[in-house]
Amino acid sequence: MSQVLVVDDEADIRSLISDILSDEGYDVTVAANAEEARASRRGGRFDLILLDIWMPDTDGITLLREWNDAGDLNCPVVVMSGHGTVDTAVEATRLGAFDFVEKPLSLAKLLRTVEGAIESAGKQSKKARSMLPSLLTPVGRSELMKALREKVQQYARHDASVLISGEPGTGRGAFARYLHALSQRTEGPVVRVTAASLTDSNVEEQLLGSEQDGRIKAGAFERAGHGTLIIDELADLSAAAQKILLGVLEDGVFLRVGGSETVHLDARVVATVSADYDTRIDNGELRRDLLSHLQVLNLQVPPLRNYSEDVPELLNYYVDKLVDGEGLTFRRFSVAAQNRLRNYPWPDNVRELKNLVRRLLLTGTDEYISLEEVEAEINSAAHADEPLVKQDLLALPLREAREQFERAYLQQQLVLCDGKVGRLAKRVGMERTHLYRKLRSLGVDFKSVSVDD
Numbered sequence: 001m002s003q004v005l006v007v008d009d010e011a012d013i014r015s016l017i018s019d020i021l022s023d024e025g026y027d028v029t030v031a032a033n034a035e036e037a038r039a040s041r042r043g044g045r046f047d048l049i050l051l052d053i054w055m056p057d058t059d060g061i062t063l064l065r066e067w068n069d070a071g072d073l074n075c076p077v078v079v080m081s082g083h084g085t086v087d088t089a090v091e092a093t094r095l096g097a098f099d100f101v102e103k104p105l106s107l108a109k110l111l112r113t114v115e116g117a118i119e120s121a122g123k124q125s126k127k128a129r130s131m132l133p134s135l136l137t138p139v140g141r142s143e144l145m146k147a148l149r150e151k152v153q154q155y156a157r158h159d160a161s162v163l164i165s166g167e168p169g170t171g172r173g174a175f176a177r178y179l180h181a182l183s184q185r186t187e188g189p190v191v192r193v194t195a196a197s198l199t200d201s202n203v204e205e206q207l208l209g210s211e212q213d214g215r216i217k218a219g220a221f222e223r224a225g226h227g228t229l230i231i232d233e234l235a236d237l238s239a240a241a242q243k244i245l246l247g248v249l250e251d252g253v254f255l256r257v258g259g260s261e262t263v264h265l266d267a268r269v270v271a272t273v274s275a276d277y278d279t280r281i282d283n284g285e286l287r288r289d290l291l292s293h294l295q296v297l298n299l300q301v302p303p304l305r306n307y308s309e310d311v312p313e314l315l316n317y318y319v320d321k322l323v324d325g326e327g328l329t330f331r332r333f334s335v336a337a338q339n340r341l342r343n344y345p346w347p348d349n350v351r352e353l354k355n356l357v358r359r360l361l362l363t364g365t366d367e368y369i370s371l372e373e374v375e376a377e378i379n380s381a382a383h384a385d386e387p388l389v390k391q392d393l394l395a396l397p398l399r400e401a402r403e404q405f406e407r408a409y410l411q412q413q414l415v416l417c418d419g420k421v422g423r424l425a426k427r428v429g430m431e432r433t434h435l436y437r438k439l440r441s442l443g444v445d446f447k448s449v450s451v452d453d
Helices: 011-023 034-043 060-069 086-094 107-119 124-136 143-156 172-182 203-208 239-251 277-282 288-294 304-326 335-342 349-363 371-380 398-416 421-428 432-442
Strands: 003-007 027-031 048-052 077-081 099-102 162-166 190-194 209-212 215-218 228-232 253-255 262-264 268-274 297-300
Touching (some): 027 034, 048 060, 048 107, 060 077, 060 086, 099 107, 124 172, 143 172, 143 297, 162 172, 162 288, 172 228, 203 239, 239 253, 239 288, 277 288, 349 371, 398 421
Parallel strands (some): 048 077, 162 268
Antiparallel strands (some): 209 215
16 A cells, blocks of 8 residues: 655645545545654655645745755655746756646546656656646647647757747746757756846856866856757847857857867757847847847747737736745636736736736735726826837727827828828828818827828
8 A cells, every 4th residue: 555645734635635545545644734744754654745835834845855955755746736936846846846736636637646656656857857848838728829839849849049039028938948848958957148137248258158277167058058048138139249149159169268179059049039129130239140040940929918818817827826936815806807907908918917916916905806906006007108009998988098099090000101191091091181180189290291292
């Protein structure tokens, strides 16, 4: 009979798991906290430990690290929690966790996981690595997100450089980590470099490393060997940094500062860049030849407003994640609040959604997050100078929303018509005299319109 230790501070969870596993023929011991878990392990040997992450005295990761550091991890450990953070997933994996079970528990999955863990005892490292991709999988059931995940899975089978483009806050870095977790390089390191942190004075040492008196200081390329180097916000690279990066990508080798022997580039390079990177190239901010080396494979991450049907799932995901990772008070979004946020344009994308959830969990006390709370938060963050597609017209009275839309619409159409009102009238289907009055009433500047228009 297999011996299972269940460590969870919630009595209902302990009782539920104990009853289920006992009915399946397992011998179950329960512990309400880290101290009881330590005592149970001192008193017997277990074939499996089910370990909750969030406990009041000592959290599950700390306890797992304690056992790992002492060389005392002689059985598989399955961690239990809400949606795991990236850091938690990576740390649990590094410390030898076998798998991850989400709360609320799926009893069918729990039984499959327990059975698989016990059968695979001694093979934890292989299984532990396999849990990372599922924890890092970007959330969303929309066709857009499904297609994006499929493309990442396809790219993961190759080893070429990848350029990930999109608006700020769309989760480009999360897709880069997901790509790494799915690839053959998953056992290697992920090294992230923020382009803006590289200056002309430190770029060579930061990227290439240095060598002096036989002492080697590895740079980002070398530290990412056998793994993935992620360069965030490519357009923030200085001209000197772009030149160095291009040289390494072209040659496949580099010299450390002060060194004399070449070092081969072994890392896969993934770069993130803003959606308007073509404009950055035209403006001379980005080298076209550098982009051609990086975009062997190209991944475009859409803005959140393009897959708004996933907003309710993202809201629930970040509630669980922040409750689990930061110990915030659990609250639920009311149906009205969810529907309102589905129709919000999210100018700062998923990052804005996560920050909104955090503020609502920090400041509210009721179990349900109301429509009124949501309205107060998004109204305080409104920016009138945002492009029309990012403006929250639902927050305005009908007349103001209509005027705002008409103003932005006609301004953009006027640009497309080279400032010619006659051409604009034909394009939008309005009589020219009426259009002039409309432009004046909306405050649209058309003084530069040609008289022979």
